[in-house]
Amino acid sequence: MSGTKGRTLLLQGNEACAMGAIYAGCRFFGGYPITPSTEIAEHFARKLPTVGGVFIQMEDEIASISSIIGSSLAGVKAMTATSGPGFSLMQENLGLATVLETPIVIVNIMRSGASTGHPTGTGQGDLMQSRWGTHSDHPVVALAPATAQEMFDLTVKAFNIAEKLRVPVILLPEAVVGHIREAVYIPAEGEMEVIDRERPGSYENFLFFKRDTNGVAHPPDLGAGFRPHYTGLTHDESGFFTAVPDRVNAFTVGLNSKMELHREYLTDYCEETVEDADVLLISFGVTARACAHVTRDLRKRGVKAGCFRPRIVWPFPEERLNRIAQHAHTFIVPELNLGQMRLVVQRVVGPEKRVVGINRVDGAMLTLERMQKEVEEVLA
Amino acid sequence: MSDRSERYEVLLSGSGGQGIILAGVIVAEAGIAHDLKVVQTASYGPESRGGASHSEVILSGTDIDYPAVTKPDFVIALTQEAADKFAHLARPRGNVLLDTTWVEKLPQNIQANMASFPLTEEASNRFGKPLVANIIALGYFAEHNPLLGADELLQAIIRRVPSHYRELNEHAFAYGRELADQA
Amino acid sequence: MPTEPFVKKYLRQRVLPTIWCGGCGLGTVMRVIVEALDDLKIDQNNLVVVSGIGCSSRMAGYLDANTVHTTHGRALPVATGIKLAHPELEVVVIMGDGDGTAIGGNHLIHASRRNINLNVFLLNNGNYGMTSGQVSPMTPHEWHASTCPFGNLEHAFHLCDMVKSAGATYIARTTTFHYMQAVRLAKEVLEHKGFAFLEIYFQCPTYFGRFNEMTDAPAMLQWLKKNAVRYDPEKPRELEKGQFYVGKLWEDNTKDEYTDLYCKLCGRAQEMMQVAD
Ligand SMILES: Cc1ncc(C[n+]2csc(CCOP(=O)(O)OP(=O)(O)O)c2C)c(N)n1
Ligand code: SF4
Ligand SMILES: [Mg+2]
Numbered sequence: 001m002s003g004t005k006g007r008t009l010l011l012q013g014n015e016a017c018a019m020g021a022i023y024a025g026c027r028f029f030g031g032y033p034i035t036p037s038t039e040i041a042e043h044f045a046r047k048l049p050t051v052g053g054v055f056i057q058m059e060d061e062i063a064s065i066s067s068i069i070g071s072s073l074a075g076v077k078a079m080t081a082t083s084g085p086g087f088s089l090m091q092e093n094l095g096l097a098t099v100l101e102t103p104i105v106i107v108n109i110m111r112s113g114a115s116t117g118h119p120t121g122t123g124q125g126d127l128m129q130s131r132w133g134t135h136s137d138h139p140v141v142a143l144a145p146a147t148a149q150e151m152f153d154l155t156v157k158a159f160n161i162a163e164k165l166r167v168p169v170i171l172l173p174e175a176v177v178g179h180i181r182e183a184v185y186i187p188a189e190g191e192m193e194v195i196d197r198e199r200p201g202s203y204e205n206f207l208f209f210k211r212d213t214n215g216v217a218h219p220p221d222l223g224a225g226f227r228p229h230y231t232g233l234t235h236d237e238s239g240f241f242t243a244v245p246d247r248v249n250a251f252t253v254g255l256n257s258k259m260e261l262h263r264e265y266l267t268d269y270c271e272e273t274v275e276d277a278d279v280l281l282i283s284f285g286v287t288a289r290a291c292a293h294v295t296r297d298l299r300k301r302g303v304k305a306g307c308f309r310p311r312i313v314w315p316f317p318e319e320r321l322n323r324i325a326q327h328a329h330t331f332i333v334p335e336l337n338l339g340q341m342r343l344v345v346q347r348v349v350g351p352e353k354r355v356v357g358i359n360r361v362d363g364a365m366l367t368l369e370r371m372q373k374e375v376e377e378v379l380a
Numbered sequence: 381m382s383d384r385s386e387r388y389e390v391l392l393s394g395s396g397g398q399g400i401i402l403a404g405v406i407v408a409e410a411g412i413a414h415d416l417k418v419v420q421t422a423s424y425g426p427e428s429r430g431g432a433s434h435s436e437v438i439l440s441g442t443d444i445d446y447p448a449v450t451k452p453d454f455v456i457a458l459t460q461e462a463a464d465k466f467a468h469l470a471r472p473r474g475n476v477l478l479d480t481t482w483v484e485k486l487p488q489n490i491q492a493n494m495a496s497f498p499l500t501e502e503a504s505n506r507f508g509k510p511l512v513a514n515i516i517a518l519g520y521f522a523e524h525n526p527l528l529g530a531d532e533l534l535q536a537i538i539r540r541v542p543s544h545y546r547e548l549n550e551h552a553f554a555y556g557r558e559l560a561d562q563a
Numbered sequence: 564m565p566t567e568p569f570v571k572k573y574l575r576q577r578v579l580p581t582i583w584c585g586g587c588g589l590g591t592v593m594r595v596i597v598e599a600l601d602d603l604k605i606d607q608n609n610l611v612v613v614s615g616i617g618c619s620s621r622m623a624g625y626l627d628a629n630t631v632h633t634t635h636g637r638a639l640p641v642a643t644g645i646k647l648a649h650p651e652l653e654v655v656v657i658m659g660d661g662d663g664t665a666i667g668g669n670h671l672i673h674a675s676r677r678n679i680n681l682n683v684f685l686l687n688n689g690n691y692g693m694t695s696g697q698v699s700p701m702t703p704h705e706w707h708a709s710t711c712p713f714g715n716l717e718h719a720f721h722l723c724d725m726v727k728s729a730g731a732t733y734i735a736r737t738t739t740f741h742y743m744q745a746v747r748l749a750k751e752v753l754e755h756k757g758f759a760f761l762e763i764y765f766q767c768p769t770y771f772g773r774f775n776e777m778t779d780a781p782a783m784l785q786w787l788k789k790n791a792v793r794y795d796p797e798k799p800r801e802l803e804k805g806q807f808y809v810g811k812l813w814e815d816n817t818k819d820e821y822t823d824l825y826c827k828l829c830g831r832a833q834e835m836m837q838v839a840d
Pocket of ligand 3 (some may be wrong): 659690699
């Protein structure tokens with residue numbers, strides 16, 4: 001973070017997110033107010049008009065995600081921000097964006113509890129929803145920032161992934177990360193990589209949805225002179241509906257292959273002292289910050305502990321976890337839900353290994369005290 | 381917490397409208413200017429519109445992993461409710477600063493060094509602005525914390541307050557430092 | 564369908580024929596829209612057609628333009644995003660009656676309210692054609708559908724009135740029987756600056772007709788002809804049961820269009836920024 005030209009500001013996570021989006025070239029925000037995400041919309045409402053971008057408050061979250069898909073189809077990078085109840089409404093067109101191969105970024109600042117739940121409480125209950133919320137097999141990328149800095153950095157990264165792989169990307173911060181204020185380094189223009197989608201100058205035989213060797217299709221922007229057809233129906237490389245079994249199969253397999261073909265690019269995690277660890281603490285977001293603290297405490301006391309935090313939670317960094325899991329015998333998974341990541345960890349490390357959750361769902365963070373106590377109990 | 385020198389926690393509390401959040405932001409920005417890592421969080425929602433409100437600041441020489449106050453080194457409480465709720469959290473040998481304009485019943489069995497002044501009253505009488513009680517408190521804080529000097533805090537205040545209130549805030553801050561000397 | 568040059572020009576020959584039933588009014592509707600586009604020499608490369616889901620919405624796939632076949636009911640908010648991102652694009656929205664008034668009803672009133680420059684064609688066959696003839700918010704009271712075999716208890720929207728109160732600035736209604744009028748109104752829609760709305764009644768002999776004692780397309784066209792009353796703002800008259808107005812019903816050119824307003828707002832915001840600097 002020793003940038004020469006950038007600047008460091010005390011920023012709220014939500015502000016950092018909006019600023020990251022603008023840095024990444026986002027020029028369209030369509031949203032519907034909901035705690036604890038509203039500061040993002042408010043920041044965009046002030047800033048976007050000054051940079052020639054569009055801010056619009058839509059009539060609901062269904063319309064919000066629809067509007068940003070429209071913008072992105074027309075070639076303008078776009079984003080929306082919401083929380084659980086709104087994220088639920090967005091699931092329908094999250095699927096649409098996926099099959100239209102439209103880059104968009106959706107920020108879901110996680111509150112606590114199902115339904116309207118606890119609007120100002122923090123939580124991590126939408127991990128599985130972000131993976132499986134929209135129907136059928138589909139690729140999903142979700143990032144979980146843990147600091148205000150990551151709210152900036154991972155928002156830029158979310159746009160880059162969206163543009164490069166032409167997928168919707170979800171940012172999944174807990175409410176605490178949205179509202180925390182920390183020093184955030186805002187890089188100067190050009191200092192941080194910003195990726196724009198590929199825009200081929202020509203297409204063979206109108207095959208706008210033909211995948212390149214990296215599994216990515218690059219259908220043209222609306223109005224760019226190609227007159228493509230976009231449909232949410234199963235379609236072949238031409239973009240038109242198909243019910244031919246082989247082609248329907250290729251549609252679903254092709255879409256999902258993007259994740260597999262870019263597995264390395266989509267692996268992003270932080271870890272500490274994992275190599276020789278007997279005990280691994282695995283978590284994401286702010287909750288994982290406390291894990292790092294507990295890990296260091298344990299090491300000081302001679303316990304061979306390590307911690308592992310995926311920054312990209314979907315696709316889950318299975319390969320890496322699998323490798324470091326060979327040595328460890330106990331896996332502790334603290335999270336603000338009743339064990340969603342624990343399920344994934346158990347599946348990855350295998351049924352023989354001991355995987356224990358530390359869970360809290362009362363709207364507050366997992367306090368250090370509580371985490372230390374529960375870790376002690378697990379290790380006793 | 382194991383390594384105290386690396387982490388210094390401030391808890392500012394009062395009711396909405398007393399400038400608690402702003403004071404927290406000022407402490408955090410002074411910390412950044414001083415090359416410290418900082419985390420600032422605040423209660424928000426209905427709370428920030430008039431009810432009890434509190435703001436936490438963590439300052440540290442190294443990365444801050446756990447981002448919430450665990451055992452505050454410095455507690456500022458500007459209301460009775462805040463004093464009742466937070467004063468006893470202060471670490472032994474830490475500091476508690478209370479505004480006796482509103483805190484009538486001083487909390488008992490506090491192991492930290494407790495100081496109390498009628499901050500809001502003084503702000504009213506001396507500066508005609510009860511609102512600068514928070515800045516007086518920061519003046520006091522400047523003299524009693526090991527990390528941030530008065531200059532850094534004052535610069536952070538100047539950056540945050542409207543320019544036409546600059547002088548007023550400078551005076552309030554200076555007065556807070558004087559109180560610290562008296563104590 | 565006759566193949567005048569304009570039909571060839573605006574249709575994607577490679578994906579025809581359409582999926583529509585014999586006798587369905589959608590072919591006529593498509594011809595109306597294509598003729599209007601051609602009369603106004605609308606550049607296909609600059610034309611975006613956005614639709615929802617349903618028989619009507621399939622039209623997007625047949626038109627040779629930039630076309631987006633979205634999800635059920637969501638054509639308008641997607642179109643809103645496209646239009647705002649690139650106001651210079653000509654954006655046509657095609658929806659069915661269920662698409663536009665049931666699942667997408669909320670979007671319809673809000674897009675009307677914004678008065679955003681979209682050209683909206685709501686194709687009303689009085690039921691859900693695509694899913695085999697269920698009741699829709701536009702099925703008349705006491706008429707039949709597969710999910711109201713004993714008659715519809717509910718009442719249809721006064722749709723054009725609703726869109727008017729919501730704030731649309733051009734509103735008209737026509738039917739597949741009134742071909743020439745339909746082309747004229749479609750052109751007015753395309754030329755209007757603001758939210759322009761044309762409701763087109765069309766025959767669905769396969770379901771709506773069959774459930775309501777009109778066994779073929781000619782019978783349905785007769786029904787449309789018989790009940791249509793030309794709207795004359797000078798001479799409003801009481802409509803009898805089952806009758807409806809056709810023609811231009813409303814136009815308001817006093818209200819600023821949304822993308823224009825937004826553009827001005829950007830100018831103001833940028834000026835304020837400069838002052839602040
Ligand atoms: C969310 C959702 N619900 C239901 C459907 C099933 N569905 C497809 S088309 C349709 C109704 C179409 O009726 P209308 O909009 O009037 O169009 P028409 O087919 O009559 O032209 C329905 C309910 C769907 N595609 N998506
Ligand atoms: S079901 Fe009705 S609306 Fe759909 S194609 Fe057939 S006739 Fe037309
Ligand atoms: Mg219909």
